[in-house]
Amino acid sequence: MKGITKKFNLRQRTIAKIILAILFLIAIIVSGLLIGNDKLSIQLDLKNSAPSLAHLFGTDWLGRDMLARTLKGLTISLGVGLLAAILSSLIALAFSLLASWNKTMDAMITWLIDMFLSVPHLVLLILISFAVGGGFTGVVIGLSLTHWPSLTRLLRGEVLQIKSAEYVGISRRLGKSRWWIARHHLIPHLLPQLFVGMVLLFPHAILHEAAITFLGFGLSTEQPAIGIILSESMRYLSTGMWWLAFFPGLSLLIMVGIFDILGKNIRKLIDPFHGQKG
Amino acid sequence: MKKMRNSNPLLEVKDFSLSFRQYKKGLHETKLQVVRNLNMRIHAGEIVAVVGASGSGKSLLANAILGILPNHSIQHGTLNYKGIPLTSEKQKQIRGKEISLIPQSVNALDPLMKTAKQVQTVIREGNKQEIQKNIFRKVGLPIEAGKKYPFELSGGMARRVLAATAMVSDAELIIADEPTPGLDPKALNETVAVVKQLATDGKGVMFITHDIDTALKVADKVVVFNKGETVEITEAANFYGHGEKLNHFTKALWNALPQNDFWDDAITKRVRANTNPSAEGLKVDGISYRYQKGAYLFKNLHLFVNPGEVLGIHGYSGSGKTTMAQIIAGYREAENGNVLVNGKSRKYSGINPVQLIWQHPEKAINPRWQMKKVLAECGMLDSDLLEDLGIKPEWFTRYPSELSGGELQRFCVARALHPDVKYIIADEITTMLDAITQAKLWKTIVNHARNRNVGVLVISHDGKLLKKVCDTQIDFGDIVNV
Numbered sequence: 001m002k003g004i005t006k007k008f009n010l011r012q013r014t015i016a017k018i019i020l021a022i023l024f025l026i027a028i029i030v031s032g033l034l035i036g037n038d039k040l041s042i043q044l045d046l047k048n049s050a051p052s053l054a055h056l057f058g059t060d061w062l063g064r065d066m067l068a069r070t071l072k073g074l075t076i077s078l079g080v081g082l083l084a085a086i087l088s089s090l091i092a093l094a095f096s097l098l099a100s101w102n103k104t105m106d107a108m109i110t111w112l113i114d115m116f117l118s119v120p121h122l123v124l125l126i127l128i129s130f131a132v133g134g135g136f137t138g139v140v141i142g143l144s145l146t147h148w149p150s151l152t153r154l155l156r157g158e159v160l161q162i163k164s165a166e167y168v169g170i171s172r173r174l175g176k177s178r179w180w181i182a183r184h185h186l187i188p189h190l191l192p193q194l195f196v197g198m199v200l201l202f203p204h205a206i207l208h209e210a211a212i213t214f215l216g217f218g219l220s221t222e223q224p225a226i227g228i229i230l231s232e233s234m235r236y237l238s239t240g241m242w243w244l245a246f247f248p249g250l251s252l253l254i255m256v257g258i259f260d261i262l263g264k265n266i267r268k269l270i271d272p273f274h275g276q277k278g
Numbered sequence: 279m280k281k282m283r284n285s286n287p288l289l290e291v292k293d294f295s296l297s298f299r300q301y302k303k304g305l306h307e308t309k310l311q312v313v314r315n316l317n318m319r320i321h322a323g324e325i326v327a328v329v330g331a332s333g334s335g336k337s338l339l340a341n342a343i344l345g346i347l348p349n350h351s352i353q354h355g356t357l358n359y360k361g362i363p364l365t366s367e368k369q370k371q372i373r374g375k376e377i378s379l380i381p382q383s384v385n386a387l388d389p390l391m392k393t394a395k396q397v398q399t400v401i402r403e404g405n406k407q408e409i410q411k412n413i414f415r416k417v418g419l420p421i422e423a424g425k426k427y428p429f430e431l432s433g434g435m436a437r438r439v440l441a442a443t444a445m446v447s448d449a450e451l452i453i454a455d456e457p458t459p460g461l462d463p464k465a466l467n468e469t470v471a472v473v474k475q476l477a478t479d480g481k482g483v484m485f486i487t488h489d490i491d492t493a494l495k496v497a498d499k500v501v502v503f504n505k506g507e508t509v510e511i512t513e514a515a516n517f518y519g520h521g522e523k524l525n526h527f528t529k530a531l532w533n534a535l536p537q538n539d540f541w542d543d544a545i546t547k548r549v550r551a552n553t554n555p556s557a558e559g560l561k562v563d564g565i566s567y568r569y570q571k572g573a574y575l576f577k578n579l580h581l582f583v584n585p586g587e588v589l590g591i592h593g594y595s596g597s598g599k600t601t602m603a604q605i606i607a608g609y610r611e612a613e614n615g616n617v618l619v620n621g622k623s624r625k626y627s628g629i630n631p632v633q634l635i636w637q638h639p640e641k642a643i644n645p646r647w648q649m650k651k652v653l654a655e656c657g658m659l660d661s662d663l664l665e666d667l668g669i670k671p672e673w674f675t676r677y678p679s680e681l682s683g684g685e686l687q688r689f690c691v692a693r694a695l696h697p698d699v700k701y702i703i704a705d706e707i708t709t710m711l712d713a714i715t716q717a718k719l720w721k722t723i724v725n726h727a728r729n730r731n732v733g734v735l736v737i738s739h740d741g742k743l744l745k746k747v748c749d750t751q752i753d754f755g756d757i758v759n760v
Contacts, residue, residue: 009307010299166642169609170693174656175629184655188646 014268021262025078028255032075039068040224051243058243061236066229070248073226074255076219080139081206087144088205089151089198093190096155097182100163109156116149125208126217139218143205151197155190162189192270199263203256210252226252286361287319288451288482289343294355296338296347296506309352312338313506316355320451320482325473327485327493327514329531330503331684331712336486337382340453343484344379345369359451374400378449382456384436387428393439394424400447413442417472434465441472445479452476453484458492462594462739470495488712490517490531491742502528534713536742540720558620559584560606560632560701560733565615567601575601576758578615583701583733588724590736590744593754599737600637602754603705606735607634619700633694637706639686643678649689650674656693666722667692684715691719695726701733709738720747 043063051058057066099109129142162168168185212218213227221228226248233244296313313335320326330336341347343357345366357364388396398406411421417438428436437457444452454473458466473496477483487493493500494514502509509527521529533539562581568574575598583589593599604610606617608630616623619631636642643652667688678686687707694702708716724747727734738744744751
């Protein structure tokens, strides 16, 4: 290990980690897309078999291959997470720019952030996704409407700091409009933060998606999302079929971990302050 | 045979180099060399001034000695303290005890602790209160100052508290990192006296500054720094006349001081004071300002700048000169009163005819922009002016971090010299720059003010500079009415 760290410099190591993480995620997506419905078909003669070479993750009570189901589930979760994270970050960007408008606006945004953070995530998430009709859209809307506050708070702080910078003041005295300043001074400064924030929102969104699906308020049962798989497997756990929950759960954990690594390393790469340190 | 005690220096810096790990493009790791082959010695009872422009690496040297460099730095060469190499273990052991720092900023004081207590915490043995009172007397602080919090003290007094902290710590080597910028002459002389007192007590002092003038007031020896290299190590006594005993760079630096040649007296044309009150001009009409119901910084302040006139304002630090400048340039609102430009009140859209140039150029330019974007923002396309200011076309594609303070300040001046700008306020704009850059910059500004009939309001604590640059000088204390 010491040899590897000596051989490559910090930036090369960072990029290597990012590439590995992206390759892993692509592998999950591609395999999830390639798996057709025939792989998920019911084969009752193979039901309840423990993990083996033919079925690495074992099979469930209907004889479906758990590896195929898990991969499919991860792909769906990824899609939900991606959409929700992008929407959340866009909301955060819009709100943080609005907060820079004037003091009243700032107070209102701060109040909104506080209000959303004071309600437990999951409760609000269930409420919203239920209200808009549930299913895929319900979950995505619910997730994006609940995950913006922490990022908005971060971006708002950044915006307030840049807004009081001397160069922004000079820009105003040079006769530039608010919108011009927002486009040329504020947004370019926020982009790295926004991007990293988005990647780090990902695991959050995926975990919450799995959680509400597990509770039965999320995706419908014919879509094998991880949450569905987990909640269904609960009923069989007591009969000793541990692999039904163990492998999908572990896969979910690994994917979330990969996103976390990705986010942290991208921050190292694009944020000059983190980038030079060991 | 008598052995020379002097032969063993307190601090010895031998072939010292310092570089930073850096990533500029792609995967290639580069090393940014900031200090190269530095050699210097400090003996007990001696004051050595380290002089150099901002960004020349002098503060990094201080940090290296104390072992508080950021962790992506790489150092080579030897640092010896009393003949023993300074390892990071050793540095941790002795910093604050045998080597102490007078920091650059008075923010280094704990805002929530009374000053006497702060000084007492450093004392390790003896009657703490007695020692602290003695030291306060020595640096010229009233005993009551010890019962105050740092925010209740003026800048000069806070600096003396910092010096007192360094003095009581029994440190043998004291590093004073830019203890004087922005100080008015009175506070400056006090600080200088304090530092001299330290040397008389037998301590070695490293005095870091960009201001040759101050350095010569205190130091026995001067080390001149430029771009991380030692240009010259010389006796302070060699600075006289036209610098015949100095080498090329130091000579140029010495001669560029305002009290010396400065700008070869190229500009002599003075504008007659305009006596007609209805004439064009920048008129500051009775403005007042105070913080949140506190005491007034200034009340009913009047000021008039003629087109093409260079008007200088000097005053004590913290007296509100900068606040006044910000009000005139439209960055702050005055409590009452008006600022009239050629008889008209300020517009709120479009380019402001009064432009302020700030003290720190690196804060006044967006660090994420290339310099050509900075020029595009203000619509500065006058290539003659850019050439006059010494702005090179190859700088356009650089980022602010790749230019020095002096180079950046030229861009700030160019930005302020927009065709629509009628008046410029220069707030200590060359305080952080070396003498050569300062002279060049002022030459261009004054020339342009004359040619284009732009009025300039110069704010500085440097009386010698104002005397050279300005047509008229005003003492800020005379116009504040408080």
